[in-house]
Amino acid sequence: MPSAPSEHAATPEIILAGIREAFAGALRPDPELTIGEWSDQYRVLSRVSAGEPGRWRTSRTPFLREIMDCLSPSSPFSRVVYMKPAQIGGSEVLLNMLGYIIHYAPGPTMLVEPTVELAKRFSRQRIASLIDNTSVLAQRVSDPRERDSGNTILAKEFPGGVLVVTGANSSVGLRSMPARFLLMDEVDAYPPSASSGAAGTEEGDPVDLAIRRTATFANRQIAMVSTPTIAEASRIEQAYLESDQRKYYVPCPHCGVFQILRWSGVKWPDRKPADAWYECERCQGHIADHQKAAMLERGEWRAEAAGDGETAGFWLNALYSPWTIWSQLAKDFLRARKSPERMQTFTNTILAETFQQAGATKTDASELLGRRQPYRAEVMLPAGVVLITVGADLQADRIEMEIVGWGRDEESWSLAYIVLPGDPAQRDLWDGFDQVLSLTFEHPCGQEMEIAAACVDSGFHQPIVQQFCSDRGRRRALPKMYPIKGAAGQRPIWPRMHSKAKDNRPLWVIGVDAAKEALYARLKITEPGPGFCHFPISDQYDQGYFEQLTAETCRVRYTKGFASREWTKKAGARNEAIDARCYAYAALQSLIAGRFRLNKQAQHIEALMAAKSAGEEGHGQSAAQSAGRQERRPWIERQDWLERRSNS
Ligand SMILES: [Zn+2]
Numbered sequence: 001m002p003s004a005p006s007e008h009a010a011t012p013e014i015i016l017a018g019i020r021e022a023f024a025g026a027l028r029p030d031p032e033l034t035i036g037e038w039s040d041q042y043r044v045l046s047r048v049s050a051g052e053p054g055r056w057r058t059s060r061t062p063f064l065r066e067i068m069d070c071l072s073p074s075s076p077f078s079r080v081v082y083m084k085p086a087q088i089g090g091s092e093v094l095l096n097m098l099g100y101i102i103h104y105a106p107g108p109t110m111l112v113e114p115t116v117e118l119a120k121r122f123s124r125q126r127i128a129s130l131i132d133n134t135s136v137l138a139q140r141v142s143d144p145r146e147r148d149s150g151n152t153i154l155a156k157e158f159p160g161g162v163l164v165v166t167g168a169n170s171s172v173g174l175r176s177m178p179a180r181f182l183l184m185d186e187v188d189a190y191p192p193s194a195s196s197g198a199a200g201t202e203e204g205d206p207v208d209l210a211i212r213r214t215a216t217f218a219n220r221q222i223a224m225v226s227t228p229t230i231a232e233a234s235r236i237e238q239a240y241l242e243s244d245q246r247k248y249y250v251p252c253p254h255c256g257v258f259q260i261l262r263w264s265g266v267k268w269p270d271r272k273p274a275d276a277w278y279e280c281e282r283c284q285g286h287i288a289d290h291q292k293a294a295m296l297e298r299g300e301w302r303a304e305a306a307g308d309g310e311t312a313g314f315w316l317n318a319l320y321s322p323w324t325i326w327s328q329l330a331k332d333f334l335r336a337r338k339s340p341e342r343m344q345t346f347t348n349t350i351l352a353e354t355f356q357q358a359g360a361t362k363t364d365a366s367e368l369l370g371r372r373q374p375y376r377a378e379v380m381l382p383a384g385v386v387l388i389t390v391g392a393d394l395q396a397d398r399i400e401m402e403i404v405g406w407g408r409d410e411e412s413w414s415l416a417y418i419v420l421p422g423d424p425a426q427r428d429l430w431d432g433f434d435q436v437l438s439l440t441f442e443h444p445c446g447q448e449m450e451i452a453a454a455c456v457d458s459g460f461h462q463p464i465v466q467q468f469c470s471d472r473g474r475r476r477a478l479p480k481m482y483p484i485k486g487a488a489g490q491r492p493i494w495p496r497m498h499s500k501a502k503d504n505r506p507l508w509v510i511g512v513d514a515a516k517e518a519l520y521a522r523l524k525i526t527e528p529g530p531g532f533c534h535f536p537i538s539d540q541y542d543q544g545y546f547e548q549l550t551a552e553t554c555r556v557r558y559t560k561g562f563a564s565r566e567w568t569k570k571a572g573a574r575n576e577a578i579d580a581r582c583y584a585y586a587a588l589q590s591l592i593a594g595r596f597r598l599n600k601q602a603q604h605i606e607a608l609m610a611a612k613s614a615g616e617e618g619h620g621q622s623a624a625q626s627a628g629r630q631e632r633r634p635w636i637e638r639q640d641w642l643e644r645r646s647n648s
Pocket residue numbers: 252253254255256257280281282283284285
């Protein structure tokens with residue numbers, strides 16, 4: 001295999017080619033065809049990547065036509081913003097624009113994905129398929145596998161231009177060349193700041209960095225596409241607010257009144273989401289799924305603001321999707337309603353609206369104190385608990401840990417908060433910790449429950465913690481032990497893969513911001529049920545505990561005009577209680593990542609409870625029989641998640 005050119009795009013030849021083409025491109029008259037017209041005429045979708053393979057038809061998603069028109073070189077707008085739900089053609093708009101550029105309006109072009117990894121994937125899967133399946137493009141871009149093709153995954157030359165694909169996390173990529181066309185995909189997933197690789201210095205907002213590369217082009221075209229995220233921290237919403245704020249109005253098939261499709265229009269009979277319809281805001285007529293295509297075809301974009309004169313902004317939600325039916329949306333909503341996290345996903349990816357975070361406002365310590373309930377896990381577990389995890393935080397002179405019980409839909413019961421004093425270098429502390437981890441709890445179903453998983457923050461004592469976790473893991477199956485490290489920023493609560501510590505032992509890096517968001521959103525829930533947090537009346541859960549638990553606030557911070565979220569705690573406040581809680585939640589997530597299903601476990605425990613009470617109501621013999629049956633049915637019915645993790 002010939003040695004591959006650097007994937008970082010910026011070879012001097014490519015940069016020079018970009019600059020040359022920048023001036024050549026500026027002189028070439030742009031053709032009259034719009035991007036939409038070009039796509040209908042030339043673009044072919046592959047069987048592999050598209051739900052509907054074959055010729056691209058703008059008429060299938062007529063709302064994309066005007067977006068693509070505004071991105072065409074003949075448009076008076078230099079920036080186009082598309083704030084959209086998931087899977088409604090955002091990438092397709094960018095791909096059509098790319099095809100158009102390569103074929104009709106060649107020039108230096110940069111496409112930015114949230115990370116370099118995603119950029120590679122987008123190039124391999126989507127751009128490669130665009131080029132391979134559209135013959136006029138295949139003729140112009142040589143296959144990167146050919147020798148001297150001048151092409152790599154992240155850099156493609158074509159007559160009159162060059163395309164660089166890069167990640168918003170790479171300032172090297174973002175600085176690689178001047179660009180007339182700048183295509184920015186999923187901008188809300190960009191990191192707050194691009195870094196310059198090895199040195200790790202932060203180089204500022206990637207959107208700013210990229211836009212600066214277009215400054216020398218009077219006829220530049222910038223596309224920003226994204227599903228929105230958190231209110232006040234969303235780049236796409238910010239850009240949309242600077243635009244002329246277009247919304248897509250469609251006519252009611254009954255009364256003809258043009259209107260925006262809104263979530264409030266989706267109606268269904270009580271408990272029957274399958275029978276959902278859309279209700280006209282004027283005549284209250286029922287609009288069925290099959291009537292949508294005609295409405296979309298007759299729809300029109302209407303601007304609702306003056307904007308900055310340079311930016312055309314488009315907003316759309318999933319109600320407009322030709323592939324979505326009302327009943328599916330109703331069902332999605334009912335599922336989402338169960339937790340703030342799912343509600344955020346629903347709000348962002350279906351409604352294409354930013355989500356107002358519950359964690360942004362503070363939960364009051366006294367209110368939580370007043371909400372405590374009389375249960376004592378050391379005597380008997382609350383019946384709703386179906387799984388137990390531990391989160392532990394190692395300090396210089398103690399281990400602080402919380403034992404948390406989990407039930408259906410992640411309703412939780414704090415079972416105990418334990419502080420073990422001691423020197424981490426001494427055996428005593430670890431013996432004490434070992435005893436806590438070996439605790440068993442009596443459940444009303446008649447079973448004893450063990451702790452299923454534990455996350456231990458290694459702090460400054462990583463080797464000791466890792467040694468303890470691996471020793472204990474060898475000795476006993478439960479709990480599953482995870483040495484962890486918390487990390488701020490945009491990352492999932494439980495990592496897809498573990499990292500390695502300096503001595504090569506596994507270390508799991510936990511997304512603490514996401515865990516805190518989940519925790520703070522749940523503390524806001526006031527009724528027992530999905531996500532609700534129960535606390536016992538006990539000395540461990542006193543005013544001081546709740547003050548720690550509520551010590552942090554999530555703020556939106558502005559750096560150079562860019563908003564990012566940041567967790568801060570009051571000066572001097574301790575927050576081990578939050579950490580322990582978040583780690584216990586991460587331990588639950590570790591099991592879920594290993595295919596454990598909490599609600600299935602809840603079902604299993606409920607069945608044990610039902611069997612037990614049926615036995616108690618019957619006469620002695622059947623009670624004994626059912627008790628015998630219970631002996632043979634362990635509290636965790638299927639243990640494949642357990643084995644899976646042990647092998648990993
Ligand atoms: Zn109507």
